[in-house]
Amino acid sequence: MNAPSPLISLVVSTYNWPEALRVVLASLRAQDDRGFEVVVADDGSGPPTGDLVRAAAAGFPVPLKHVWQEDEGYRLAAVRNRAIEAASGEYLVMMDGDCFVLPDFVRTHRALAEPGWFVSGKRSYLRDGITRRILARPDRLPAMNRLAWFARSLTNQCTRPFQFLRRPGDAFRRRRQQDWRAAQTCNLGVWRADCLAVRGFDERYVHHGFEDSDFVLRLIRAGIRRKLGDHASIVLHLNHGRRRGPSDANNGTLFDELRNSDRRTAVIGLRDTAAGGA
Numbered sequence: 001m002n003a004p005s006p007l008i009s010l011v012v013s014t015y016n017w018p019e020a021l022r023v024v025l026a027s028l029r030a031q032d033d034r035g036f037e038v039v040v041a042d043d044g045s046g047p048p049t050g051d052l053v054r055a056a057a058a059g060f061p062v063p064l065k066h067v068w069q070e071d072e073g074y075r076l077a078a079v080r081n082r083a084i085e086a087a088s089g090e091y092l093v094m095m096d097g098d099c100f101v102l103p104d105f106v107r108t109h110r111a112l113a114e115p116g117w118f119v120s121g122k123r124s125y126l127r128d129g130i131t132r133r134i135l136a137r138p139d140r141l142p143a144m145n146r147l148a149w150f151a152r153s154l155t156n157q158c159t160r161p162f163q164f165l166r167r168p169g170d171a172f173r174r175r176r177q178q179d180w181r182a183a184q185t186c187n188l189g190v191w192r193a194d195c196l197a198v199r200g201f202d203e204r205y206v207h208h209g210f211e212d213s214d215f216v217l218r219l220i221r222a223g224i225r226r227k228l229g230d231h232a233s234i235v236l237h238l239n240h241g242r243r244r245g246p247s248d249a250n251n252g253t254l255f256d257e258l259r260n261s262d263r264r265t266a267v268i269g270l271r272d273t274a275a276g277g278a
Contacts, residue, residue: 009089014097044071199269
C-alpha cells in the first residue's frame with residue numbers, strides 16, 4: 001500500500017497589494033491537486049488585505065491562513081518564519097504575492113519533491129499590458145495551460161517561453177546541486193524538517209536582498225542538495241516597479257559574513273515551537 005502524499009503548505013508573502021494577491025489566490029483555487037494549504041505571510045499590510053483573505057477563506061477549497069505582523073519596514077524573513085511556524089505541511093513551497101501559477105503548480109512540486117533535496121523553480125515576467133488586463137479581471141484569468149502561455153511569450157507578453165515546455169529526462173535537474181546562486185524564494189520547495197534544521201530564514205535581513213541566498217546557502221551546507229525545477233515549475237510575475245524601498249547594503253555584509261564562515265543555522269530564526277506546526 002502506498003504511503004499517503006504529504007500535505008504541502010504554500011507560503012505566500014504579501015505587502016499592501018491585495019489586487020495582486022486576489023489573482024494569486026484565484027490561481028491557487030484552480031489547482032488540480034488539492035492536497036495543500038495556503039498560508040499568507042503578510043508583512044504589515046493594511047486592512048484590505050486581511051479583508052480579502054477572510055472573504056476568500058470562507059469558500060476556499062483548501063485551508064487558507066493569514067499570518068500578519070506589524071509594519072516595521074521590510075521584514076520578509078521574519079514574516080516567512082512566522083508563516084512556517086503556522087504551517088501544517090510536511091513540505092513547504094515559498095511564493096510571492098505578485099506571482100500567480102498554472103493549475104499544475106502544486107502537482108508539479110509534489111512530483112519534484114525528493115528527500116534530501118530542495119527545488120528551485122523559475123519565474124516568467126509579464127509585460128505591462130497583460131498585467132493590467134489580469135488585474136482588472138482576476139476572476140477571469142486567461143487560458144491557463146502551458147501551450148497558451150508559450151504562445152503568449154512568443155508575442156512578447158511574458159518572458160522565458162521555453163520554460164513553459166516540459167523537458168524529458170531528469171538528470172539535468174541535478175547539475176547545480178551545490179550552487180546557491182539564482183535560487184529564488186518566489187518559487188522554492190523545501191521539506192519542513194530541512195527548513196527547521198537550519199532554523200528557517202535569518203531575521204536580521206531587513207530591506208530587500210540576500211535573505212533568500214542566505215537561506216539556500218545554509219540548506220546546502222546542511223547537506224540538502226539543489227534540484228532544478230526548470231521546464232516544470234514556473235510562476236508568472238505580475239509587472240510592477242519596485243514596491244517597497246531600496247536594498248540595504250547591510251544585507252550584503254551579512255551575507256558576506258555567512259559566506260566567510262561555515263555556519264548552517266540562522267542567527268535569528270524559527271522559534272522552538274515551529275517543530276509542531278499549527
